[in-house]
Amino acid sequence: MSRQRKVALVGNPNAGKSALFNALTGARQKIANYPGVTVERKSGRLVLPTGEPVEMTDLPGAYSLDATSPDEEVTAKVIAGQFTGEAAPDVLVVVLDASNLEQHLVFAQEVLALGKPTVVALNMVDLAERDGLVIDPAVLQEELGVRVVSTVAVRRRGLVELAEAIASAETRHPGPGLTALGATERRVAAHAMADAAILSESKRHRLHARLDKVLLHPWFGFLIMMAVFFVMFQAVFAWATPFADALDAGASWLHDSVKAALPPGLLRGLLTDGVISGVGAVIVFLPQIVILFAFILALEASGYMARAAFLMDRMMSFVGLSGRSFIPLLSSFACAIPGIMATRSITDPKDRLTTILIAPMMTCSARLPVYAVIIGAFIPNTAVGGGVHLQGLVLFALYVAGIVGAMVVALVLRSTVTKGAASGFIMELPKYQLPRLKDMALGLWQRAWIFLRRAGGIIFTVTVVLWVLLNFPQAKPGESQVDASIAGHIANGLAVVVEPIGFNRDMALALIPAMAAREVAVSSLATTYAVDAGDDEDKQAVELGDRLKGRWTLPMALAFLAWFVFAPQCMSTIAVTRRETNGWKWPAFMLAYLFGLAYIAAGATYWIAVSAGL
Numbered sequence: 001m002s003r004q005r006k007v008a009l010v011g012n013p014n015a016g017k018s019a020l021f022n023a024l025t026g027a028r029q030k031i032a033n034y035p036g037v038t039v040e041r042k043s044g045r046l047v048l049p050t051g052e053p054v055e056m057t058d059l060p061g062a063y064s065l066d067a068t069s070p071d072e073e074v075t076a077k078v079i080a081g082q083f084t085g086e087a088a089p090d091v092l093v094v095v096l097d098a099s100n101l102e103q104h105l106v107f108a109q110e111v112l113a114l115g116k117p118t119v120v121a122l123n124m125v126d127l128a129e130r131d132g133l134v135i136d137p138a139v140l141q142e143e144l145g146v147r148v149v150s151t152v153a154v155r156r157r158g159l160v161e162l163a164e165a166i167a168s169a170e171t172r173h174p175g176p177g178l179t180a181l182g183a184t185e186r187r188v189a190a191h192a193m194a195d196a197a198i199l200s201e202s203k204r205h206r207l208h209a210r211l212d213k214v215l216l217h218p219w220f221g222f223l224i225m226m227a228v229f230f231v232m233f234q235a236v237f238a239w240a241t242p243f244a245d246a247l248d249a250g251a252s253w254l255h256d257s258v259k260a261a262l263p264p265g266l267l268r269g270l271l272t273d274g275v276i277s278g279v280g281a282v283i284v285f286l287p288q289i290v291i292l293f294a295f296i297l298a299l300e301a302s303g304y305m306a307r308a309a310f311l312m313d314r315m316m317s318f319v320g321l322s323g324r325s326f327i328p329l330l331s332s333f334a335c336a337i338p339g340i341m342a343t344r345s346i347t348d349p350k351d352r353l354t355t356i357l358i359a360p361m362m363t364c365s366a367r368l369p370v371y372a373v374i375i376g377a378f379i380p381n382t383a384v385g386g387g388v389h390l391q392g393l394v395l396f397a398l399y400v401a402g403i404v405g406a407m408v409v410a411l412v413l414r415s416t417v418t419k420g421a422a423s424g425f426i427m428e429l430p431k432y433q434l435p436r437l438k439d440m441a442l443g444l445w446q447r448a449w450i451f452l453r454r455a456g457g458i459i460f461t462v463t464v465v466l467w468v469l470l471n472f473p474q475a476k477p478g479e480s481q482v483d484a485s486i487a488g489h490i491a492n493g494l495a496v497v498v499e500p501i502g503f504n505r506d507m508a509l510a511l512i513p514a515m516a517a518r519e520v521a522v523s524s525l526a527t528t529y530a531v532d533a534g535d536d537e538d539k540q541a542v543e544l545g546d547r548l549k550g551r552w553t554l555p556m557a558l559a560f561l562a563w564f565v566f567a568p569q570c571m572s573t574i575a576v577t578r579r580e581t582n583g584w585k586w587p588a589f590m591l592a593y594l595f596g597l598a599y600i601a602a603g604a605t606y607w608i609a610v611s612a613g614l
């Protein structure tokens, strides 16, 4: 043999490659960088039981050899011997996490298909045993066609056997069956292999496996997922009512008290019509926000959300998106800003751009107050049978409309502006567990606090500015204050543009400050109608919903809802998009296409509703 043979450790992230590497090579390590990338190259010396010294390399974790991240790229290039001055490894050691066998076998098959001399280290058998899993390495060995050695890297178990297996690894000719497999077939094969190799499972493990069979079933799983989310939206209305009513009563009481305590004038108007009516109109939605997030947090903590992601994966790849987009899109349901920032984990630039561009269509929590106030005012709270209420159904439909819109746009973008191939996605499914009350409480408190801070910050500020613009110049006697005001005049200009889609002047007026944040639409309407009502109608604080009912028709209300499904009314989202895409080109594109969609959707809704005689 002319030169020292090279052995490389490969496997999914967290399989225990580095732990095995450290255990095998001890202190004899060299750490450097791969040329041109900032990925660490760790190599060390190992003397095999035959006395032969070999150079061992620890590679970054990978899910696939079709590199999608810089780490994976290094792994794929090292295995293929594509780094200059670095020969390809002679023997590969595939490291598997035994407690996550099925998942890890997917990548293992891809490595085995290369036909190189390979050994499998079935690592973390201690964890598998703890979970009540007994795995037969002989079965795996039979299935994979290479030596399989059980190891516990952190306790140095199985190291000698592994070294022996490395010494005797031979070149193989993988059957054509293995090389021709695609990602989906590998998953199916991994499932069958894991099934065969796992001899016994604890009760809990069996229960979890059974749960997964149902919850991840392509049809049942999907139906269950829809049902779960459906119940969530029903609850948002059904459970929140008593709390929202109490908050409403509190706001009315405050309104009346301030009004009784102060003489008529600008200060009283600012406090009652501006601050209390405007900001109060948004704050009453706190219970709904809390209920929505209670569901989301519980679903995440229980491990169900990852299953939902898994189910969505097929749909995502159908529209040309990678499953890696799922998490950013999911967090966009809270707010598009963290969602867009989370796209940094998507390594394909076109995948990432597509995800950024559609993230604002996921229904963020700022839309909830807008949806809830309109639905509360215009959609009767009737049961449509089977305990399902119409209000929750409409809310569910609005969320679905956003998702469907996003998927359609993704499909269009991926075949035009961001053309490219979709990459596969594999994610670890966390174990099922009961959510911990303390974590839930903390998470809910954080969400509630974010909501209240927005109400006290941007919504308060914009509402006060709007109130000023609504009150100056003062109307002459007999003239409507809103007509006379600066805000009224500005709104008249926009009203011309939105008239064809059924919007009146007041709706146009609400859209302008709502550019700052969507909830402001609610506080603007509340303030505008409070100012408009003047002192006569205002014997007592009248609910915004009642005021809307008196001034809008049902088709107008529906058009307004449709508008908010798409309209990019959030300054911060635009700013984040600019930052994440390094320029104005993409935020401008996003604004243009989303406003275009909003206009079309609102117009279509309005005219269909009108012609249906609603």
Ligand SMILES: Nc1nc2c(ncn2[C@@H]2O[C@H](COP(=O)(O)OP(=O)(O)OP(=O)(O)O)[C@@H](O)[C@H]2O)c(=O)[nH]1
Pocket (backbone or CB within 6 Å): 011, 012, 013, 014, 015, 016, 017, 018, 019, 020, 059, 060, 061, 062, 123, 124, 125, 126, 127, 151, 152, 153, 154, 155
């Ligand atoms: N209980 C147990 N823990 C292990 C075993 N092997 C590794 N670990 C632990 O698992 C974790 C992940 O191990 P690493 O060696 O860092 O995994 P890796 O494959 O190098 O991960 P990446 O470098 O991210 O791809 C560490 O906390 C290890 O201590 C094992 O056999 N049993």
Ligand SMILES: [Mg+2]
Pocket (backbone or CB within 6 Å): 017, 018, 019, 058, 059, 060, 061
């Ligand atoms: Mg490592």
